[in-house]
Structure formats: structure tokens, C-alpha cells
Amino acid sequence: MSIARVQSLCLTPDGIRPCTARAQIQGGLPLTRLLNRGRNAASLRERIRSVIKGAGYRYPSGRVTLDIELARGGRLDDGHALPLALAVLLASDQITTAAGAQHTWFGELNLDGSLLPLDPDLVLACGNLQNLAGGTGAPHFLASLRQLDPTPMTATAPAPSAPSLMPGWPTELATWVLSGGHSTLVYGEPGVGKSGWSHGLCAHWPESPRVRARRAGKRLFASTPGVSDPWRLPVGANARQLAHWQHLQRGHVVALDDLPLHSQGLRDALPERMDLEPQTATLATANPCPCGWLGSPRKACRCNPATRRRWQRQLPPPLIDRFDLVARYEYGEAGPRPIDMRPIRTSWVRQQQRQGCLNAQLTCAGLNDVPGLGQSMTRALRLHGNRLGLSGRAQLKCALVARTLADLAGRDAICEDDLQTAIGLRASPHEG
Incomplete structure (x- = not known):
């Protein structure tokens, strides 16, 4: 024997x-x-x-x-x-x-x-x-x-290469998003590469080896029909599939292309799901209007006011407030440029050593709980936020983004420039 x-x-x-x-x-x-x-x-x-x-x-x-x-x-x-x-x-x-x-x-x-x-x-x-x-x-x-x-x-398995991103603003935005693991809503005219930009970020999203192993095993154990990318939820998915996919991607990111075109049930459930799954980031893209040319310098919008109002109701303020960054993806004339991952990885190390998680995953009851946000910066943020009509949740998101900007610069304290940049990343898609 x-x-x-x-x-x-x-x-x-x-x-x-x-x-x-x-x-x-x-x-x-x-x-x-x-x-x-x-x-x-x-x-x-x-x-x-x-x-x-x-x-x-x-x-x-x-x-x-x-x-x-x-x-x-x-x-x-x-x-x-x-x-x-x-x-x-x-x-x-x-x-x-x-x-x-x-x-x-x-x-x-x-x-x-x-x-x-x-x-x-x-x-x-x-x-x-x-x-x-x-x-x-x-x-x-x-x-x-x-x-x-x-x-x-x-x-x-070859190591993934750096994502090829548009120069200027989208590249800077990608650095800020990746550094803190922030949920982001980007909008802009059709054909500028919003979906490709978000998918490039998903492929390089920060995650530990244990999270990567668990996520890959879960995805193969119980896959969602119709999903081609491991992070992308296709248009037509319902709220149950959203909850299922967020659970599979816990500790990573979920991508939602053309958010206004998703089902009403998914969009209604998304704010609550983002609150229940703070460890799972959300990258969403959207057009500012049905034709997509609202606010574009290259082409005039052909939508009437009633059509634009109906489109704007697909992205209500409570849903927009759940995103850490809301920015317009501008059209770039120059060729693509790879993003530098070295400062991003350094920022990850700083955040892990300070709090054991990324800035976007911090559980803060208020502005006073944000690391490095002093009393003077707290008063300045509240002053600017009240003047711009930002909700308390939106002000907290701005503080977390400012914390990420300070980590990228190697500073322990948040300065005025960090706050100004973070507040500027709360542009409403309803304004084009």
C-alpha cells in the first residue's frame, strides 16, 4: 500500500x-x-x-x-x-x-x-x-x-504596463484618483476616451496581494453573466447585480460606463451601496446631456432645455455627493502619455503607515477626524463650501481629496492650495 x-x-x-x-x-x-x-x-x-x-x-x-x-x-x-x-x-x-x-x-x-x-x-x-x-x-x-x-x-503572466492616458488634466486627475483610491465621476463630450481612461485606472488600482487573490477567486467562483471585464458592470445591470459585483470587488473598484443609461433601480440603489461598501471604489462616466456636447468648445449642444432637465434628473445631487471627485474630462490634442506610478506608490505607503488604509477608505464622522486638517483649514473649507452650496458630505469628500494631495506632496498637514484644488474637483455635470 x-x-x-x-x-x-x-x-x-x-x-x-x-x-x-x-x-x-x-x-x-x-x-x-x-x-x-x-x-x-x-x-x-x-x-x-x-x-x-x-x-x-x-x-x-x-x-x-x-x-x-x-x-x-x-x-x-x-x-x-x-x-x-x-x-x-x-x-x-x-x-x-x-x-x-x-x-x-x-x-x-x-x-x-x-x-x-x-x-x-x-x-x-x-x-x-x-x-x-x-x-x-x-x-x-x-x-x-x-x-x-x-x-x-x-x-x-506579464506585468501590466502603465495606463496610456491623455496629457494634462486627465493625467493629473488619474494621479489624484489612484493615489487615494477615490470614487470618481468624469463627464465630457463623446469620443474623448472617458471609458478607456477609467478602465486604465481600474487595471492599476491599488490592492494588496491578499485582496487580489480573494477578488480573483470570487470572480471565477461566481461570475456575473454578461460581464467582460473583471471590474466593469455593463449597461442593463440591475441593483442586485450591482450589490453582487461590489461584493466580488471588495477592496478594489467597480466601473460604471454611461451612468445615466443604467437602470433606474441601479441608480437609486447606488448611493446606499456606496455607503455600505466604502472599501469598494466606484469609477463612473457620463455625458453632460443626451447629445453629449453641452459645454463643449468644439460643437454646440442640440438638446432642448426639457431634454436636458430630464437627463439631469438621472444624476441627482445625493448620488453626485457620494463621489469624491467630479470632474470634466477635457479633450486633448496631443498624443497619449503614460502616468508616473512612483509618486503614487509613495503616497500609498504614507497612507498605509499613517492609518492602515487609503484616504478614500477612511471612516470619518466629520471634518475634525481628517488627518492633518487643522482648525484654520477646517474653517476655510466650511466657508468655501457654504458659499458654493456644498453639502456636509461633499465638504468631507473635499477634505479627503485634499489629504491625498498633501500625501502626494509629502506634507503631513493640509494647506490652502490642497483645499482649493479639491474644491475645484467638485464641478457639477449639470453645468456642462
């Missing part, structure tokens, strides 16, 4: 968690038993037999007992065929211990023994789970069961 054990990972509602696959081979009549029960147990047992033979190995004759310890909430699926097949090959001495037991294996097998390509986000997430895997080695990627010298998983 021989027993082998292989470390693996499984998808659960809480993300990616470690699991252990075991195989025991005994003498006797040919029989394969899988101790785990489930609707996929029978097909998984046959898949293991097929992939071992398809890869050119010998399926052991005798009694084969298979077992896999799933994490809480994990489910048995075809992805567990890889660790179970490796456990069988180890128990039958067809591969060496160094090739199987010293690594953490994760993937889905074809019937010929090759592995299907993994999702890039999942590859990076698994590569960050060395402490969670519980094995003696880091997670690795295997191209085929015939390959006994696996290559690191992180080598299969």
Missing part, C-alpha cells in the same frame, strides 16, 4: 484557499473510489483516468482511493483533476517526489494531459499565495503532465 499527498488550491466564495489531494493504492481488484461526494464526482473520477492514460502514463491496477480536503465553501470541479492525478502518479512511483509533492498545483486538465490556459488575474493571485498554500514550494504552472520540471506561475 502506498499513499501520496499533493497540495493544491480551490475556489470558494471567500476567494482562493489551499486544499490537499491524497491517493492510496492497494492490491486487489481494479476499483477507483472518490471519497468526496458531489454531482461532479463520477465525471471527475473518469477524467483522472483519461488524463493519466492520455499523458502516456499507466493507470495503476488495483484499488485506488482518492480524497481531497476542500476548504470551507469549496466545491468539487474539474480543476481538482490535476492534484488528484498527480497524487495517483506519485503513489504509483511514476513521477518523483520532487516533481509533485514540493509544489502547489492548480489548473484544469485536458484529456490528453495538457492544461488549459489560466486566467491572468488568477495566475497572479495564485503567485501571491505562497503563505496560504501550505506547501513547501511556491505555486507553479504546469504545461502538461509530461513536463516534470515546472516553471513558476508568475512567469506566465
Whole structure:
């Protein structure tokens, strides 16, 4: 009798968690038993037999007992065929211990023994789970069961490049948004690249390795139909899908393109959802009017006043107040320019060392709770806010944005210039 054990990972509602696959081979009549029960147990047992033979190995004759310890909430699926097949090959001495037991294996097998390509986000997430895997080695990627010298998983996923953004104002705005993890509403004329700009920010949103691993696992465990990007909620989604997607993206960001075109139920639920999920930022884009040319210097708006009023009702003030920044995306004539991530990462470090989270995730009951906002700056913010008609929530958002601007400049205290810039980022889309 021989027993082998292989470390693996499984998808659960809480993300990616470690699991252990075991195989025991005994003498006797040919029989394969899988101790785990489930609707996929029978097909998984046959898949293991097929992939071992398809890869050119010998399926052991005798009694084969298979077992896999799933994490809480994990489910048995075809992805567990890889660790179970490796456990069988180890128990039958067809591969060496160094090739199987010293690594953490994760993937889905074809019937010929090759592995299907993994999702890039999942590859990076698994590569960050060395402490969670519980094995003696880091997670690795295997191209085929015939390959006994696996290559690191992180080598299969290229590092993302800096987002290509328009020069000038959009690039500065991107720096401010990324530095503090702020929820942002950008509006502007059609075709200037608002959606591409917001998606570039989503791809570089600040997150810890643990958050990235949990988010990737959740997204693959329970995906939302019709969603092509891991952060983008398509037009037509309802309030329930919004709540579901915010839960999947907790600690990251959700993108809503053309916010006025989303359903009324989603827009009504969005303010409450943003209050309930402060750890999840929201990036939204919108046109200032149905034709999109309100306030544009290049083309006159052709909407009548009644049409514009109906459009403005799609973005009520309580919804706009939930965003930290509300800015117009201006048209740029020059070519794209990559954003410099070095000061942004330095700002992330300052915020984590000071408060353990990003500025946008701070829970502040009032202006006095904002770090670095002295009494004089508090009075100045209230004076400007009351003169401009800003609500108390909008003034608090301005203070948090000013805190981010001070972190970018390397200052502990918020100055007057930070407040003026933050207040200027509360432009109403209703004014064009």
C-alpha cells in the first residue's frame, strides 16, 4: 500500500484557499473510489483516468482511493483533476517526489494531459499565495503532465504596463484618483476616451496581494453573466447585480460606463451601496446631456432645455455627493502619455503607515477626524463650501481629496492650495 499527498488550491466564495489531494493504492481488484461526494464526482473520477492514460502514463491496477480536503465553501470541479492525478502518479512511483509533492498545483486538465490556459488575474493571485498554500514550494504552472520540471506561475503572466492616458488634466486627475483610491465621476463630450481612461485606472488600482487573490477567486467562483471585464458592470445591470459585483470587488473598484443609461433601480440603489461598501471604489462616466456636447468648445449642444432637465434628473445631487471627485474630462490634442506610478506608490505607503488604509477608505464622522486638517483649514473649507452650496458630505469628500494631495506632496498637514484644488474637483455635470 502506498499513499501520496499533493497540495493544491480551490475556489470558494471567500476567494482562493489551499486544499490537499491524497491517493492510496492497494492490491486487489481494479476499483477507483472518490471519497468526496458531489454531482461532479463520477465525471471527475473518469477524467483522472483519461488524463493519466492520455499523458502516456499507466493507470495503476488495483484499488485506488482518492480524497481531497476542500476548504470551507469549496466545491468539487474539474480543476481538482490535476492534484488528484498527480497524487495517483506519485503513489504509483511514476513521477518523483520532487516533481509533485514540493509544489502547489492548480489548473484544469485536458484529456490528453495538457492544461488549459489560466486566467491572468488568477495566475497572479495564485503567485501571491505562497503563505496560504501550505506547501513547501511556491505555486507553479504546469504545461502538461509530461513536463516534470515546472516553471513558476508568475512567469506566465506579464506585468501590466502603465495606463496610456491623455496629457494634462486627465493625467493629473488619474494621479489624484489612484493615489487615494477615490470614487470618481468624469463627464465630457463623446469620443474623448472617458471609458478607456477609467478602465486604465481600474487595471492599476491599488490592492494588496491578499485582496487580489480573494477578488480573483470570487470572480471565477461566481461570475456575473454578461460581464467582460473583471471590474466593469455593463449597461442593463440591475441593483442586485450591482450589490453582487461590489461584493466580488471588495477592496478594489467597480466601473460604471454611461451612468445615466443604467437602470433606474441601479441608480437609486447606488448611493446606499456606496455607503455600505466604502472599501469598494466606484469609477463612473457620463455625458453632460443626451447629445453629449453641452459645454463643449468644439460643437454646440442640440438638446432642448426639457431634454436636458430630464437627463439631469438621472444624476441627482445625493448620488453626485457620494463621489469624491467630479470632474470634466477635457479633450486633448496631443498624443497619449503614460502616468508616473512612483509618486503614487509613495503616497500609498504614507497612507498605509499613517492609518492602515487609503484616504478614500477612511471612516470619518466629520471634518475634525481628517488627518492633518487643522482648525484654520477646517474653517476655510466650511466657508468655501457654504458659499458654493456644498453639502456636509461633499465638504468631507473635499477634505479627503485634499489629504491625498498633501500625501502626494509629502506634507503631513493640509494647506490652502490642497483645499482649493479639491474644491475645484467638485464641478457639477449639470453645468456642462
